[in-house]
Amino acid sequence: MRISEFQKIIENIYFQKDSKRGLMEAFAWFVEEVGELSRELRSGNNEVNLNNEFADVLAWLSTLASLVDIDLEKAAGKYSQGCPKCHKIPCICSENRITDR
Amino acid sequence: MRISEFQKIIENIYFQKDSKRGLMEAFAWFVEEVGELSRELRSGNNEVNLNNEFADVLAWLSTLASLVDIDLEKAAGKYSQGCPKCHKIPCICSENRITDR
Numbered sequence: 001m002r003i004s005e006f007q008k009i010i011e012n013i014y015f016q017k018d019s020k021r022g023l024m025e026a027f028a029w030f031v032e033e034v035g036e037l038s039r040e041l042r043s044g045n046n047e048v049n050l051n052n053e054f055a056d057v058l059a060w061l062s063t064l065a066s067l068v069d070i071d072l073e074k075a076a077g078k079y080s081q082g083c084p085k086c087h088k089i090p091c092i093c094s095e096n097r098i099t100d101r
Numbered sequence: 102m103r104i105s106e107f108q109k110i111i112e113n114i115y116f117q118k119d120s121k122r123g124l125m126e127a128f129a130w131f132v133e134e135v136g137e138l139s140r141e142l143r144s145g146n147n148e149v150n151l152n153n154e155f156a157d158v159l160a161w162l163s164t165l166a167s168l169v170d171i172d173l174e175k176a177a178g179k180y181s182q183g184c185p186k187c188h189k190i191p192c193i194c195s196e197n198r199i200t201d202r
Contacts, residue, residue: 002103003159006177013184013192027142034135041128041169050171055179057162061155068142070151076107078156083114091114 003073010062023067030060104174111163124168131161 018026037053040046065072078084083091119127138154141147166173179185184192 001174001177001181003107006104006180009180012190013180016191023142027139031135034132037165038128041124041165044169047171050169051176052179054162054166054171054173054176058159058173058177059180061158061162064138064142065155068145068151070148070155072155072159073102075152075155076102076159078153079107079110079114079160080102089113090117 003076004071006058007062007066007072010059011066014059014063015066018063018067023064026060026063026067030057030064033057033060104177105172107159108163108167108173111160112167115160115164116167119164119168124165127161127164127168131158131165134158134161 021029033053033056037057040049040053062072065075081087082089083093085091086093122130134154134157138158141150141154163173166176182188183190184194186192187194
């Protein structure tokens with residue numbers, strides 16, 4: 001499934017509700033799902049639950065993108081040519097990871 | 102770009118470092134990026150920054166999935182047939198949104 005296809009699916013299912021809810025409330029829901037993902041990552045080995053929580057976080061991330069007119073697949077292109085900073089695969093940056101800040 | 106392709110790209114760029122770092126430290130990085138996304142969502146209208154932050158959160162979510170052997174595209178299939186609870190498009194659940202809890 002393409003990233004753009006997933007974003008479109010989530011819009012079709014939820015955008016009507018999500019747009020009424022507004023961005024900040026959607027962000028709160030997103031963070032709630034991040035918390036549930038955290039719990040599953042810590043408790044660790046239930047594959048069904050992990051799949052569910054990753055799906056939910058991805059769905060809410062997609063919702064947030066839709067609410068501010070961001071194409072998640074286009075955004076993901078940042079990484080398509082390797083590390084955005086050192087341009088290598090694998091990354092050879094001296095820092096641990098790029099944060100663009 | 103497929104979700105699985107994005108996950109593979111992120112693995113190719115970062116997995117060597119990420120696997121040494123460990124799951125909980127990777128989660129902390131993920132949350133840091135969520136914070137940066139929050140800041141951009143609140144300040145609101147810089148499309149370049151928004152694209153960057155959505156990409157970074159998606160990349161770290163992908164890293165977390167890779168660290169616990171979750172296929173993010175397979176997980177995303179949860180939503181492929183509509184709302185996982187009411188099975189409708191658009192969702193007609195009386196609650197605002199499904200959290201599986």
